[in-house]
Structure formats: structure tokens, C-alpha cells
Amino acid sequence: MFIETLHGENVEYGWIDSHLFAEDKASTDAKGIENKTVKIFYLIRKANHQNAPYLIFFNGGPGIAFSEIFHAHNYKTFLPDINVVFMDQRGNGLSDKPGSDLHELKYYSAKYISYDAEMVRKKIVGDKAKWIVFGQSYGGVVARKYLELYPESILIALTHGSAKYSAVNVAAYTEKNTSKRINEYFEKYPNDLKLIESLKSNLRPSDYVSTIDYRLSGKSIIDLLYIFYAIYPDEKMHDLYNSIDSNNSTNSFLEKIKPLAETLLKTGNLGSAIAYIDLCDGKTEKEITAEAIRELESKNFYYKEQLISKIRLSDNLETISDEARGLDKLLESNNFKSDSTNWEKIAANLKTYHFQFHVYGSSNDALAFDSVKDEEKFAKSIHSDSWHFHYSDGNHREWLVNKDLFNKILSPYVSKKK
Numbered sequence: 001m002f003i004e005t006l007h008g009e010n011v012e013y014g015w016i017d018s019h020l021f022a023e024d025k026a027s028t029d030a031k032g033i034e035n036k037t038v039k040i041f042y043l044i045r046k047a048n049h050q051n052a053p054y055l056i057f058f059n060g061g062p063g064i065a066f067s068e069i070f071h072a073h074n075y076k077t078f079l080p081d082i083n084v085v086f087m088d089q090r091g092n093g094l095s096d097k098p099g100s101d102l103h104e105l106k107y108y109s110a111k112y113i114s115y116d117a118e119m120v121r122k123k124i125v126g127d128k129a130k131w132i133v134f135g136q137s138y139g140g141v142v143a144r145k146y147l148e149l150y151p152e153s154i155l156i157a158l159t160h161g162s163a164k165y166s167a168v169n170v171a172a173y174t175e176k177n178t179s180k181r182i183n184e185y186f187e188k189y190p191n192d193l194k195l196i197e198s199l200k201s202n203l204r205p206s207d208y209v210s211t212i213d214y215r216l217s218g219k220s221i222i223d224l225l226y227i228f229y230a231i232y233p234d235e236k237m238h239d240l241y242n243s244i245d246s247n248n249s250t251n252s253f254l255e256k257i258k259p260l261a262e263t264l265l266k267t268g269n270l271g272s273a274i275a276y277i278d279l280c281d282g283k284t285e286k287e288i289t290a291e292a293i294r295e296l297e298s299k300n301f302y303y304k305e306q307l308i309s310k311i312r313l314s315d316n317l318e319t320i321s322d323e324a325r326g327l328d329k330l331l332e333s334n335n336f337k338s339d340s341t342n343w344e345k346i347a348a349n350l351k352t353y354h355f356q357f358h359v360y361g362s363s364n365d366a367l368a369f370d371s372v373k374d375e376e377k378f379a380k381s382i383h384s385d386s387w388h389f390h391y392s393d394g395n396h397r398e399w400l401v402n403k404d405l406f407n408k409i410l411s412p413y414v415s416k417k418k
Contacts, residue, residue: 002067002068002093002094003094006043009076010045010046010076011043011044011045011046012043012044012046013041013042013043013044014041014042015039015040015041015042015094015095016039016040016042016116016119016120016123017037017038017039017040017119018037018038018039018040018090018115018116018119019035019036019037019038019115020033020034020035020036020037020038020104020107020112021035021107022107022111022112022115023115031101031103032101033101033103033104033107038090038095038096038116039095039096040087040088040090040095040096040116040119040120041067041087041088041093041094041095042085042086042087042088042120042124043066043067043085043086043087044083044084044085044086044124045075045076045078045083045084045085045086046083047080047081047082047083047084048080048081049081052081052082052083052414053082053083053131053132053155053413053414054082054083054084054085054121054124054125054129054131054132055079055082055083055084055085055131055132055133055134056085056087056117056120056121056131056132056133056134056146057078057084057085057086057087057134057135057136057139058087058089058113058117058133058134058135058136058138058139058140058142058143058146059086059089059136059137059138059139060136060137060138060139060161061089061092061137061138061139061267061271061274062089062138062267062270062271062274062275062278062279063091063092063266063267063268063270063271063272063274064092064263064267064271065088065089065092065093065094065095066086066087066088066089066092066093067088067093067094068092068093069263077403078400079406079410081410081414082132082410082413082414085120085124085131087113087116087117087120089108089113089116089142090107090108090112090113090116091105091108091270092270098270102269102273102323102326102327102330103330103335105269105270105273105274105327105336106273106277106336106337108270108273108274109273109274109277109278109339110141110142110144110145110274110277110278110339111145111149111339113142113145114142114145114146114148114149114150115149117142117146117150118146118149118150118153121153130152130153130154130155131153131154131155132154132155132156132157132158132410132413133146133147133154133156133157133158134157134158134159134160134406135157135158135159135160135162136159136160136161136162136399137160137161137162137367137368137396138162138278138279139159139162140159140160140161140162140163141162141165141278141279141341143157143158143159143162144159144162144341144346145278145339145341147346147349147350147357148341148342148345148346148349151349151350151352151353151355152353154353154355155355155413156355156356156357156358156409156410156413157355157356157357157358158357158358158359158360158406158409158410159358159359159360160360160361160362160398160399160405161360161362161365161367161368161396161397161398161399162368162371163359163361163368163371163372163373163374163375164341164343164371164372164374164375164378165279165340165341165371166281166371166374167279167280167281167283167288168281168283168288168291168292168295169295169370169371169374170279170367170371171288171289171291171292171310171311172292172295172296173366173369173370173371174226174230174310174366174367175292175296175301175303175306175309175310175311176296176301177366177367177369177370178226178229178230178306178308178309178310178366179301179306179308179309180366181229181230181364181366182225182229182306182307182308185229185234185237188234189234189237189238189241192237192238192241193307195241195244195249196222196225196241196307196308197307198249199222199244199249199250199253200219200222200307201219202249202250203218203219203221203222203250204218205217205218207221207250207254208221209221209224209254209257209258209261209262209265210265210320211262211265211266211268212266212268212320212321213265213266213268213269213319213320213321213323213324214265214268214317214318214319214320214324215317215318215320216261216265216313216316216317216318217316217318218316220312220313220315220316220317221254221257221261222307222308223308223309223310223312223313223316224257224260224261224264224313225257225308226308226309226310226313226366227260227264228240228257228260229308229366230365230366230367230395230396231395231396231397232395232397233364233395240256243256244256265317268324269323269324269327272324272327272331273327273331273336276331276336276338277336277337277338277339278339278340279340280338281338281340282334282337282338282340284328284331284332285314289311289314289315292311293311343378347379347382347384347387350384350386350387351384351386354386355386356386356388356409357386357387357388358388358389358390358406358409359372359375359376359387359388359389359390360372360389360390360391360392360398360399360405360406361373361389361390361391361392362391362392362393362394362395362396362398363391363392363393363394364393364394364395365394365395365396365398366395366396367396368396372389372391375389376389390409392405
């Protein structure tokens with residue numbers, strides 16, 4: 001149990017009572033969903049000195065709990081001069097889960113996570129006090145929604161591994177950047193290429209990784225490596241391949257990738273619904289994939305020719321539960337409304353509330369680097385002097401491993417409090 005690991009640590013934790021409909025005071029909605037109380041788990045990792053500022057950490061996902069995965073990533077040493085507040089986003093981990101009615105899932109998107117964070121802020125910091133906002137990957141989408149809705153609560157905002165989001169562009173960017181990253185890797189480690197080609201040829205239809213809702217079988221399992229290349233440096237990928245038992249390579253490979261694969265797949269209906277609302281511009285996964293393929297082929301890039309492909313993974317991911325099939329039907333019939341980031345509102349809030357927004361992009365981040373560039377173009381087009389961009393050579397997890405990444409920007413806020 002996660003809670004049992006906290007004894008004796010420099011932490012405080014608890015739950016706040018939030019509301020399913022956030023600021024909407026209605027007792028039920030048009031579908032008969034009740035505006036119930038939602039308990040939200042939070043944890044404060046205390047700073048190493050008194051009077052430190054507070055920072056809300058929005059983790060990646062969607063559909064992934066801080067308490068289930070991110071707590072293992074050295075959260076004890078992350079930004080040690082700051083009181084870091086972590087939350088299990090509603091529906092995840094130690095926070096309350098959605099009920100059985102799939103229509104309820106529309107209340108678990110970034111808009112509602114932001115409301116929960118605001119409730120946490122009021123309890124921990126106080127009604128009038130401000131805090132620092134940080135979002136990583138999907139958490140950057142939540143951070144931007146918070147910038148839209150609660151700008152008066154922000155001292156300064158930072159994101160990493162997330163930026164201006166066009167679902168089709170991101171799908172195309174991810175495919176091309178993953179291919180480039182993998183080709184460069186195999187030039188460096190040609191023997192690993194032979195290993196992967198051998199593994200792929202030996203994967204059988206009976207080989208699979210699965211959760212209660214989704215299953216990936218056969219040769220498409222190799223496509224799961226796209227996420228490994230997005231978040232791991234070359235040395236860690238090489239160590240992964242070296243750890244595969246050559247005497248039982250297929251089973252050894254499946255065991256090695258199983259934990260991360262299951263984490264990705266188990267986001268299930270919650271993750272799928274949130275992604276549709278916050279990330280997909282009102283399009284289904286099939287529609288996004290089809291448009292991305294057309295975009296790539298117009299530039300003579302063909303995903304079927306790639307050794308590892310995110311698009312092929314999406315094509316071959318099998319929905320196996322009745323509940324997940326039911327959600328697919330709801331999404332295809334437009335039962336959920338898209339709530340993409342309102343960039344003009346963010347720009348207006350930066351100007352009105354006078355806080356700074358810093359966006360970090362890592363050049364080896366196949367998932368987000370080009371989107372950061374897109375957001376920078378937008379910021380320049382509106383001549384914003386509060387929107388700043390920083391570039392480095394890391395990957396999607398640089399926020400975690402590069403201890404100096406945010407120091408320059410955050411040091412004035414820390415020193416003011418010491």
C-alpha cells in the first residue's frame with residue numbers, strides 16, 4: 001500500500017471533498033448523473049527549509065495515478081526547495097473512481113481536475129494565496145486548463161513534455177520523430193536492431209499483453225517500444241535489450257515490457273474518455289489516425305514500412321470488454337463534447353494577471369518537441385512577453401532526471417521565501 005510507505009517521511013497527506021460537476025451546483029445532469037461528492041487524495045512533499053513556496057504537480061496520463069507510478073520517480077528529491085503538492089487526479093489511485101454509467105466520465109477531464117486542484121489550494125495554501133503550477137506531459141494540458149480557469153491563483157507556471165496540441169499533428173509528429181529516434185539508435189547499436197528484428201519475427205498471434213479492456217497481440221507488441229524510445233535514453237534502452245535472456249528471448253522480452261505496457265493499456269475507459277475530451281479535437285482515434293496517415297503519406301512517409309510504429313499499434317489494439325466497446329460507441333456518436341485548450345484565453349490571462357508561463361521542450365522528446373515549437377509560433381504571433389520557451393537535449397522524462405532544468409526560473413521564488 002502506498003500510504004504505508006509514507007510513515008516517517010517528510011510528507012503530509014489527506015483528502016478533500018470536491019464535487020463531480022465542479023462549480024455547477026445542479027443536483028443532476030440531463031443524463032441523470034448525480035452531482036456527488038468526489039474525494040481527492042493529495043500529498044505534500046515538504047521543502048527542506050521553512051517558508052518555502054507551494055507548487056502543484058500535475059502528472060502525465062491521462063488515467064494514471066501519482067500514487068501508483070509517479071511516487072516511485074524520486075518524488076522525495078524533486079524540487080527540494082519547494083513544497084510540492086501531488087494529487088491523484090479524480091478517478092485514479094486513492095481518489096474516488098467513476099460509477100458504472102459511462103456518461104459520468106465526461107466529468108473527469110482537465111476542467112474538473114483543475115477545479116479539484118483549486119479546492120486543494122484553498123485548503124493547503126489559503127483562499128488568497130498563490131502557488132506555482134507545474135505540468136508534465138498530459139499534466140501540461142491540465143496546467144493550461146488551470147491557466148484558463150484560475151489565473152488569479154498562479155505565481156508562475158511551467159510545463160515540460162506538453163504544448164499546443166493538434167491531435168492529428170501530434171500523431172504525425174510522434175510517428176516521424178519515433179522513426180528518426182529509432183534509426184539513430186540502431187546506427188549506434190546495430191546488434192540491437194538484429195535482436196528486435198528477430199524478436200518481431202518470432203512473436204506469435206498467441207503472444208499478447210492485455211488489461212481488462214484492451215489487448216495487443218502478435219507482432220504488433222513490438223510497437224509498444226515507441227513509448228520506451230520516447231522516455232528512455234539510449235543507454236537505458238541498450239541495457240533493456242542486454243537484459244533479455246537469449247535462451248528464451250520472446251518470453252523474456254514480454255516480461256521486460258509488461259509493466260510499462262500494462263500501465264499504458266490500463267488507463268482504459270477513463271483515459272480514453274479524457275483523451276477524447278481534452279486531446280482529440282472532437283475526433284475519434286480512428287479519425288485522427290486516418291488523417292495522420294494522409295498527412296504522412298503526403299510527405300512520402302509510410303508507417304507500414306517502419307520497424308516500430310505508434311499508428312500501427314493503434315490500428316491493432318483490440319477492444320475486448322463490453323464496457324470499452326460501449327464507450328467507443330458513445331465517442332463515435334459524439335456524446336462527449338471536446339474541451340480543447342483555449343489559447344486566446346490563456347494569452348488574455350497572462351496579460352491581465354501578470355504571471356509568467358515557461359514551456360520546456362526536449363529535443364529528443366518524440367512525443368512533444370514539435371508541439372512546443374508550434375506553441376512558440378503561436379506565442380510569437382500574439383507578441384506575448386509573458387510566454388517563454390526553453391530547449392534542451394533530453395527526452396520526455398528530462399523533468400525528472402535533469403535536476404537543474406528549472407532552477408534558474410524558480411530560484412527567485414525560493415530565495416524570496418528563505
